[in-house]
Amino acid sequence: MSLPESRRIAGALARRSGPQPDAVQLADAVVTLWREIDAALAPIVGTRGLAALHGRSVYLASQQFAWLKTAHGNSVQTEIDFHGLRQTFMMQPLPDSQAAASALLLAFHDLLASMVGASLTERLLQAIWDNPFGGHAAQDVSE
Amino acid sequence: MTPRVTIHRLATGVPGLDTVLGGGLPEFSFNLIAGPPGCGKTTLAHQMMFALASPERPALYFTVLGEPPLKMLRYQQQFAFFDHDAVNTSVRFINLSDVAAEGDLEKVLHRIVEEVRAVGPGLVFVDSFRSVVMSGVAEGVPVNTVQHFVQQLGVLMTSWQATTFLIGEYFTETDANPVFTVADGLIWLRQSVERNSMVRKLEIMKMRGQPTLPGLHTFRISNAGVTVFAPVARATTKSARAANQTDDRVSLGVPGLDAMLGGGLPRGYSLLVAGPSGSGKSILAAAFLADGARRGETGVIAVFEQHPNQSRDRTVADLIDAGAVGLVDSRAPDLSIDEILLLLVAEVRRLKATRVVVDSLSGFELALAPTFRSDFRESLSRLVTALAAEGVTLLMTSELEDRYTDLRFSPYGTAFMTDAVIVQRYIEVESRLRRVIAVVKVRGTPHSDSLREFTITASGIQIGVTLPDQEGLLGGRPTRKRLNHGDASDGS
Numbered sequence: 001m002s003l004p005e006s007r008r009i010a011g012a013l014a015r016r017s018g019p020q021p022d023a024v025q026l027a028d029a030v031v032t033l034w035r036e037i038d039a040a041l042a043p044i045v046g047t048r049g050l051a052a053l054h055g056r057s058v059y060l061a062s063q064q065f066a067w068l069k070t071a072h073g074n075s076v077q078t079e080i081d082f083h084g085l086r087q088t089f090m091m092q093p094l095p096d097s098q099a100a101a102s103a104l105l106l107a108f109h110d111l112l113a114s115m116v117g118a119s120l121t122e123r124l125l126q127a128i129w130d131n132p133f134g135g136h137a138a139q140d141v142s143e
Numbered sequence: 144m145t146p147r148v149t150i151h152r153l154a155t156g157v158p159g160l161d162t163v164l165g166g167g168l169p170e171f172s173f174n175l176i177a178g179p180p181g182c183g184k185t186t187l188a189h190q191m192m193f194a195l196a197s198p199e200r201p202a203l204y205f206t207v208l209g210e211p212p213l214k215m216l217r218y219q220q221q222f223a224f225f226d227h228d229a230v231n232t233s234v235r236f237i238n239l240s241d242v243a244a245e246g247d248l249e250k251v252l253h254r255i256v257e258e259v260r261a262v263g264p265g266l267v268f269v270d271s272f273r274s275v276v277m278s279g280v281a282e283g284v285p286v287n288t289v290q291h292f293v294q295q296l297g298v299l300m301t302s303w304q305a306t307t308f309l310i311g312e313y314f315t316e317t318d319a320n321p322v323f324t325v326a327d328g329l330i331w332l333r334q335s336v337e338r339n340s341m342v343r344k345l346e347i348m349k350m351r352g353q354p355t356l357p358g359l360h361t362f363r364i365s366n367a368g369v370t371v372f373a374p375v376a377r378a379t380t381k382s383a384r385a386a387n388q389t390d391d392r393v394s395l396g397v398p399g400l401d402a403m404l405g406g407g408l409p410r411g412y413s414l415l416v417a418g419p420s421g422s423g424k425s426i427l428a429a430a431f432l433a434d435g436a437r438r439g440e441t442g443v444i445a446v447f448e449q450h451p452n453q454s455r456d457r458t459v460a461d462l463i464d465a466g467a468v469g470l471v472d473s474r475a476p477d478l479s480i481d482e483i484l485l486l487l488v489a490e491v492r493r494l495k496a497t498r499v500v501v502d503s504l505s506g507f508e509l510a511l512a513p514t515f516r517s518d519f520r521e522s523l524s525r526l527v528t529a530l531a532a533e534g535v536t537l538l539m540t541s542e543l544e545d546r547y548t549d550l551r552f553s554p555y556g557t558a559f560m561t562d563a564v565i566v567q568r569y570i571e572v573e574s575r576l577r578r579v580i581a582v583v584k585v586r587g588t589p590h591s592d593s594l595r596e597f598t599i600t601a602s603g604i605q606i607g608v609t610l611p612d613q614e615g616l617l618g619g620r621p622t623r624k625r626l627n628h629g630d631a632s633d634g635s
Contacts, residue, residue, distance in 0.1 A: 044216075045213050117220055117227075
């Protein structure tokens with residue numbers, strides 16, 4: 001399950017960051033993807049519910065990439081801290097940060113699948129992973 | 144143009160519920176699904192939603208402060224009705240917990256209206272209503288605001304042509320909650336617990352404009368979802384039974400016994416075979432079914448035993464294997480009479496059966512949930528009536544402890560419910576345990592009044608002779624009569 005999934009996730013990330021991203025482009029791509037996830041899932045599970053899932057994913061992925069911990073505050077968050085997420089990724093060198101971004105998204109995918117099943121997870125996230133129009137993330141200037 | 148509005152009734156997709164509702168759910172109605180935690184409200188709502196929702200009639204499911212939506216999705220998809228492909232197409236889940244947490248009901252209402260305008264759903268679910276109420280109360284919002292909220296919601300949803308469901312845990316049903324007045328429909332779910340058994344019950348307390356079936360209806364939640372056991376609809380009475388003629392007879396498969404009944408059992412009659420353990424009741428029941436099979440009639444047997452495989456009659460097992468007899472063997476715990484009747488009648492209709500055996504009433508009573516046992520006579524009466532309406536000939540066995548001090552025919556005082564009664568009992572003659580059989584009653588037709596000895600051999604029940612030289616048989620310890628001269632050999 002996880003192998004093709006990790007490829008899809010890497011693909012989704014690459015489509016948003018461009019082929020040879022720098023740290024900023026990658027950080028923006030990560031934020032773009034998480035905003036898309038937020039748009040798709042927060043209406044269903046609530047912003048707090050999604051923040052909790054994000055927090056757990058950060059915890060799981062930080063077993064492998066300890067620096068990820070700063071992407072999600074220790075206290076109970078009511079929503080995903082996109083600014084903190086961007087900062088965390090901007091400070092890391094490639095390709096380590098690329099691998100960490102994928103690991104974080106994969107952890108999130110697997111976590112959601114363990115909660116609501118692979119089929120429903122696919123139903124909810126498919127548009128994000130397979131979105132061919134997920135362009136470069138440079139336009140994300142919200143932070 | 145027709146002068147009256149036609150209200151479409153939606154098929155809920157919940158087996159039995161449409162019958163109880165009186166023909167389905169009225170379109171654009173505003174309904175409450177109420178009951179204590181864990182009684183199946185959310186499951187019922189989901190089942191209806193997945194059955195009713197389509198791309199043309201999408202559903203919106205608002206989750207408020209109740210169950211976290213992630214968990215709801217996790218658990219609801221365990222049911223067969225949960226259709227993944229419908230999610231985000233016909234069915235949309237929308238979480239309002241963030242708005243609700245602020246405690247402003249106006250905002251909650253506003254969000255609901257916003258989403259409804261955007262999607263244009265045919266179905267709207269708000270789960271759970273109590274949490275809406277509680278969040279309002281917690282913030283010091285007066286109750287009339289809550290009522291206002293519900294009223295507004297009711298008005299808006301009806302105008303938007305959406306069939307709406309509020310799901311809520313209500314405190315007490317006697318509480319004159321003004322919300323009940325606003326609603327068009329009120330579906331109340333209950334759980335009745337007695338000793339170790341739990342029975343789920345559903346009541347339609349209100350459904351505007353249609354004849355619902357009153358009272359509590361049992362339901363069960365399985366992997367398939369909710370099944371409501373609606374009372375079995377009366378079959379159109381078959382001609383044989385309607386005429387109530389006794390000249391069309393059914394053989395019991397035991398030659399001498401047919402003669403004792405006056406030429407067999409009138410078709411469509413119910414027969415109670417009572418006797419002590421081991422006296423041959425089940426063997427008689429098997430002979431009855433086998434005789435039917437020989438004549439090309441199908442039968443149904445309902446067994447209520449703890450270990451049916453150990454005790455099932457070989458003849459019956461063969462008939463079941465051959466497809467001549469249908470088996471109703473529900474070992475689900477805490478059965479209700481409606482559930483048993485539905486199973487039985489469905490099997491009778493499927494096989495077009497003419498003979499039905501219930502073996503035994505004692506087991507049947509034990510299979511019922513304790514809460515129904517106090518009404519056992521009523522349950523039995525409904526069983527007999529419903530099967531009579533199907534036009535079948537019914538044979539029921541009943542364990543009857545031999546009592547030699549008084550004469551009894553049925554343990555439940557049920558003899559009056561059945562059309563015919565046969566009693567078997569043990570007697571002691573010359574230090575041997577022997578069996579006697581008698582026809583106690585056959586309604587509306589003459590029958591033998593003799594007590595006949597019978598034996599059970601490899602080929603079944605063999606009816607023997609009367610024991611004219613013995614008297615006091617019913618006392619269990621007959622004594623040899625003082626014979627004068629020229630004694631009869633067979634009194635039948």
